[in-house]
Amino acid sequence: MRQLDTENLGFARIDHHRVLRKGFPEVVLCDGKTPAQAAAILLRLYHAGQGPVLGTRADEQVWRLVQDEVPEFTYHPLARAVYLRRGVPPACGRVLVVSAGTSDLPVAEEAVLTAELMGAEVARLYDVGVAGLHRLLAAQAELQAARVLVVVAGMEGALVSVIAGLVDKPVIGVPTSVGYGTQFAGVTPLLSMLNACSSGVAVVNIDNGFGAGYLAALINRLGSQPDT
């Protein structure tokens, strides 16, 4: 059994046990690995499991390598994700992914894809930054319909504070590196979100759409599993 849990490829020790512990297989952060390493791990996860397979921050080369062997793999160029939709439970609940601007879309789409692969129903509300507040106020119904919200924002990240002041659901802030100068590649909205004057907010790493989508799906699932 224990042998089965961990598969040692030499350069990687795949954690097949994770699906039991965490309810979702290991996800591969492809950045920093060679394409060959990333592809090998993705393919082992494919062959050894029965659920979805996801590689983030992957370039097209990784996709080509896995697709050569398993044509069902898909590439999402904006989100830079290689994935295979398999064994996904029926969509439940409602995760709302909000973006402040157009430039935040790569991160927002990574969140959408991750949450969907984990079984969440996901809706999008894009480009509703506070410079034009009426865009957001016009979307009150969508905000209230969500069970959990992922708010993706660069620049100063003020959108998180405003939204968290309007809803009574958990808000996950995702700072992005969109901006220049003192935006410091995402540090400014990160700090802004950590100090949000509205309550009910927590934050993930800069540009970490995956982490936000994953956590949103975990939370969303709670609402579909009545207390035992």
Place this chain on the structure above:
Amino acid sequence: MRQLDTENLGFARIDHHRVLRKGFPEVVLCDGKTPAQAAAILLRLYHAGQGPVLGTRADEQVWRLVQDEVPEFTYHPLARAVYLRRGVPPACGRVLVVSAGTSDLPVAEEAVLTAELMGAEVARLYDVGVAGLHRLLAAQAELQAARVLVVVAGMEGALVSVIAGLVDKPVIGVPTSVGYGTQFAGVTPLLSMLNACSSGVAVVNIDNGFGAGYLAALINRLGSQPDT
């Protein structure tokens, strides 16, 4: 109606509408206000509402001022909170508040108190830092029984990564300012938690036990409200 929503004390504009929008009344961050200002706001919230009242980062003087008028107010010296337990719904679900060390208790207790006032059942698991990993491994049952976990840690904050690798529930990391030198008053565990190699984690501001407890209660509530 709208007049009722906001009460202008001159130095403060109390948001009585918040209980409708957010499901919980305004909470008063007493630090930075004069004791007289903090007490006045707490008392207005008491008189105008019917739910719990909570003031955080309050010194004893604030408590004495409110207690003079409303003796039911309580003071929690470790968590530095002034509060009144009123109109709290029956405890539901299970929030587990974990601390890495003894010095993290003030923050952990702030989280516990907040979540309880918002209607969560809360359990504690204290002083299980990774320097003695067997302490944590011995508590697997408690970890698995939680619907959402608040993990409070100073020093390097590694406990968050380890716990998030063991459970399939949302983990809220609270970095504390416990440590010295390059701990930088909490920056180190904050960065550590933001970069946790385990998924399912989000983070609040340094020493923000209130924010973590609040968010945990929001998430916890989802599990007790079967999907409509």
Place this chain on the structure above:
Amino acid sequence: MRQLDTENLGFARIDHHRVLRKGFPEVVLCDGKTPAQAAAILLRLYHAGQGPVLGTRADEQVWRLVQDEVPEFTYHPLARAVYLRRGVPPACGRVLVVSAGTSDLPVAEEAVLTAELMGAEVARLYDVGVAGLHRLLAAQAELQAARVLVVVAGMEGALVSVIAGLVDKPVIGVPTSVGYGTQFAGVTPLLSMLNACSSGVAVVNIDNGFGAGYLAALINRLGSQPDT
């Protein structure tokens, strides 16, 4: 003439010429000077000029020293200012000083006092932070009536972005050191304001109510002096 311009007290070289160059006499930053030094400079400005006299970041001891000699001096304890209202032109225009929270009042009041001494009509709009957005939206008329706005905010400073998205007048952001942890004594709202997604914003130093009030009065005056 030139001798008259500068008065050398040994430890200070008073710039009496400033009222000609800048339209307002030298203002004394008392912090960092001994009370005796601060008082001596204030008194020289009093005796040599005919306009208002202002000392900022002054403790009560400075005030007592100047008051001993010139009883007309006033002390504003919240703003920590020693001043003498003399030779102030009739109030014109409209500067609106907005604060996000109660704890921002010391800085906001410093801005109010400075702008008033420089001849501006000043209105206040306090405690309208974005956690309760309806408080701000209810004050649209006051926002639109201003010729220039000073927005004072701690925590994450999101109020500046929201207000600048609603008005077509200059907005001066004043970050305050109100908050804790990653608020970093005002760095967070400073960065937030510098990266505001709304246009028409500029920023002064953390807690610099004086600088904002001064600049607001300069801008406000332009609107009362039709183009020549």
Place this chain on the structure above:
Amino acid sequence: MRQLDTENLGFARIDHHRVLRKGFPEVVLCDGKTPAQAAAILLRLYHAGQGPVLGTRADEQVWRLVQDEVPEFTYHPLARAVYLRRGVPPACGRVLVVSAGTSDLPVAEEAVLTAELMGAEVARLYDVGVAGLHRLLAAQAELQAARVLVVVAGMEGALVSVIAGLVDKPVIGVPTSVGYGTQFAGVTPLLSMLNACSSGVAVVNIDNGFGAGYLAALINRLGSQPDT
């Protein structure tokens, strides 16, 4: 009406209402958007409005895409701006854009272009850094003739303090990333300007010529609209 206000392109939600709220149409920060996205937004602003259109931080490819459809668009390679001069009111007042050195020109020109499109008369005073102070002192007349000054400086940014000590008009400091080592890509002049010992100064983000030009035009306009 409200439908008209916001146009949803899927990847962008154009704020056509902005011209009413802010007196100037939405400006497009092209950096971070794909050229196709940037061009599509610029063209929608062109077709839906009647005023000027401006895209900042745009490369030539954006310009080619919009020019294919609307040949009247111009490209300013130094300022990296795509724009169309249309519906600009007659120039009024006087904005003076000052630069410390030759390398600051891209940022200075962005400020000039923005202020001109918003209806300001703009003059330039370039390469008058404090290393050769006589260059600046020889330009006293130009300094005094301005209604508002934009001072663009890299290196240590001392020019802002010196100029603000000489004039009684608002000074907007724009730190640039010109320099090396501890200049930290503009952080040094930003800090320098925020701590200017002269009063009457506010600051925008590093390299943000657009923001400074925009704000300068707002302030400049006040002087041409006698108080009502």
Place this chain on the structure above:
Amino acid sequence: MRQLDTENLGFARIDHHRVLRKGFPEVVLCDGKTPAQAAAILLRLYHAGQGPVLGTRADEQVWRLVQDEVPEFTYHPLARAVYLRRGVPPACGRVLVVSAGTSDLPVAEEAVLTAELMGAEVARLYDVGVAGLHRLLAAQAELQAARVLVVVAGMEGALVSVIAGLVDKPVIGVPTSVGYGTQFAGVTPLLSMLNACSSGVAVVNIDNGFGAGYLAALINRLGSQPDT
């Protein structure tokens, strides 16, 4: 004698005396030098000494230049090292090099190579990060068998704290730049390791596999040289 100690190449002053003082010849950090400079120094070390020769952070071009003259030189592309295994004492003791993830391998391999060239027996334990703790717990025997451990980790670097809590041997932490956003190119695991709640840990510079391998070999050697 003294002339012999230092050889002046003009651009470099080779420290041939080092093998006497430090027990190991000078190692060449090739990064920052021209390939010609790096190769010239490596060749002088080869011709003047009798022990191993090592150049770190070298690209292939350095290797080709030295190989042209001395074909015995080897290139390790992953570790980016040029080296010649000569005069290495028989392997003794046991250095264990542990990596948290696959992306940490270049740094880990640099440590392995360095320690081996200095006479240590080295074992590898790769990809045992705390997200899948059972991988580490399954390797207890390997951990206990080591005389000194080098732990290489990016992300949040929590592996160091966990391992140091399990062994009674020295642990050398090597933070790597693997990660993104607030990982800040290795600053996060560096801070994490410096604040490890387990004792018996010291840290080297980010990505400094060489330094860790060198120090590990020094420590390892102590265990093979019974006290005199």
Place this chain on the structure above:
Amino acid sequence: MRQLDTENLGFARIDHHRVLRKGFPEVVLCDGKTPAQAAAILLRLYHAGQGPVLGTRADEQVWRLVQDEVPEFTYHPLARAVYLRRGVPPACGRVLVVSAGTSDLPVAEEAVLTAELMGAEVARLYDVGVAGLHRLLAAQAELQAARVLVVVAGMEGALVSVIAGLVDKPVIGVPTSVGYGTQFAGVTPLLSMLNACSSGVAVVNIDNGFGAGYLAALINRLGSQPDT
């Protein structure tokens, strides 16, 4: 057995198993705990174990509390340590603790005490900073006689680089917060030591004399335990 390992005091979970895993009982960082908490933990360690007991960063009040119950406890005011020398093995090997200046003594003495309690023979070499290099060169014999060196330095910490260039033994650098201005409470020597141009160096947290003494004793012990 397992029950025995961990003792739950409510506010603390004492790790009695540590002496088995690590070869030394848990050490109590008293700072951040109340004196009563610190004393209670120290006393439990005393009663449950048979080895030395050590509390670091303790004020005198902690000592008085433990001494009331166990008079054998000693207080070291310079090192701010409460300790009991019991069950210490006969001193072996040679740890040399070097300090750059007089102000570094509190940290150096903490290292000395810790290493001695763990069974090392310890020598001191104090105030040999590089401003007077001959002081260090005169101590070559002492440097060469050590099996492991702890080098404690504030200011710029250059002493570590110089010493590590002279010896072939492990050097543990301890940066201290001695200095002012850009010394940044120890950050400067920390960075300096991490980038030491000499090899064989690793670093612990700022002012962490305990950590350095502990690690030095671990390393020192290897030299007294001939390879098995």
Place this chain on the structure above:
Amino acid sequence: MRQLDTENLGFARIDHHRVLRKGFPEVVLCDGKTPAQAAAILLRLYHAGQGPVLGTRADEQVWRLVQDEVPEFTYHPLARAVYLRRGVPPACGRVLVVSAGTSDLPVAEEAVLTAELMGAEVARLYDVGVAGLHRLLAAQAELQAARVLVVVAGMEGALVSVIAGLVDKPVIGVPTSVGYGTQFAGVTPLLSMLNACSSGVAVVNIDNGFGAGYLAALINRLGSQPDT
């Protein structure tokens, strides 16, 4: 001889040889030492040497301790220096110490005292910050008469750039911690001075009047010792 050079007090190793190497005896940084330690070192320097004795950053208690034994010692409360003027060569050359404001005087006076004790003739030019540029321009003769200039400035430190643009002599910049918010206790003028657009400038640590005065005296002396 060598024994004579260094005197070991246990907690300090006095470098009596320094006067030969450096031309000036060891100076004692009293901050961080106990008053007893500081006094003991000062008295040993007094008894063993024949030149001036200087202790910086000393409080009055150090002075009292040395004065008890050697009444000739003087205390300079503003500069916080304990000193004895003995064996100072006849004043030569001309060091000009300039301060931007009144609050910079403690640092400026430390520089004056140090340079005087080392044999320089020193002149003062205080409170000539760039906010009132005419104060500086009126002092051109004093600027030109100096052989070396020490410029002490807090806030943004622009005075250094302006002065270095006017003279052809070395300028030593001393940033001070005078200011608030983003002045960051002297970091802002430090960065400003390091990036001065005028050439001929070097910088010492924040508030390091001693270091600047010392270096200025070294440079000044060169001008009085015609080339040999």
Place this chain on the structure above:
Amino acid sequence: MRQLDTENLGFARIDHHRVLRKGFPEVVLCDGKTPAQAAAILLRLYHAGQGPVLGTRADEQVWRLVQDEVPEFTYHPLARAVYLRRGVPPACGRVLVVSAGTSDLPVAEEAVLTAELMGAEVARLYDVGVAGLHRLLAAQAELQAARVLVVVAGMEGALVSVIAGLVDKPVIGVPTSVGYGTQFAGVTPLLSMLNACSSGVAVVNIDNGFGAGYLAALINRLGSQPDT
């Protein structure tokens, strides 16, 4: 006359007066300017003056442009300088430029070239970092022969402290960006040099060989101009 002083090229205002004020013509920092701008300024300085012409941080293209018109211009590829040696006074005094390593040579050579063009006799002492201290101690005569020393060092920059402890002449520290990880592109040696425990040191910007060479030549000149 005044017209002559400043020549306005539109994009640049050449300060021909500088040679009178500063004793050396304007030097052109080419980085950040277009090659055409840099070349135009260099050529104007050539035609209008009679002394040396120097452009720093120039690529070869700038050199080609100026050489097309004035073939006497030279390019120094290592120092990245374009220059013309003309009207240089006879070399006097002795500036010693010291480098810690081979990788510091580009910066060191920029210092050498600048000081030579300003009339100093310059000697080099390269690759004498403290890892092999005997290299430095063997060069005592060269150190003592210098009138002023420029010490160029990357990594941790300890060389400055050691040298300043050995000589009684001014030492100018130049931190370089040589290193990796926490070297932070030169911040580490900058901080190290600012906190040097030896006195007589001042520091210039990271990699600023020009600034150090310029200042060294100013100081060196003092020693050749007996006091008037």
